[in-house]
Amino acid sequence: MYSGDEGGIVCMLQGKATDKELIGASLTHLVIDPGHPLAESVRVYQRQRTRRLRQQEQRGFAALVSSSDLAEKKRRGGGFGTR
Secondary structure (H helix, E strand, C coil): CECHHHHCEEEEECCCCCCCCCEEEEHHHCCCCCCCCCHHHHHHHHHHHHHHHHHHHHHHHHHHHHHHHHHHHHHHCCCCCCC
């Protein structure tokens, strides 16, 4: 199941075949048995997703810093039409 940019691919887990409850976990955070046929594909996805999340985090922080700098400049005044 895909939960968008925030959660990525979610793996739904069921304890026993008779259990009615499912637990969802982001595939990014799961440890996969190296012998599983999809293990390498999962590792590739996890690396790519982790890299993308880091990039988003850095851009988000940079945007936060630049917007707070802009707010500070507005508070101080100055600029066109002021003395």
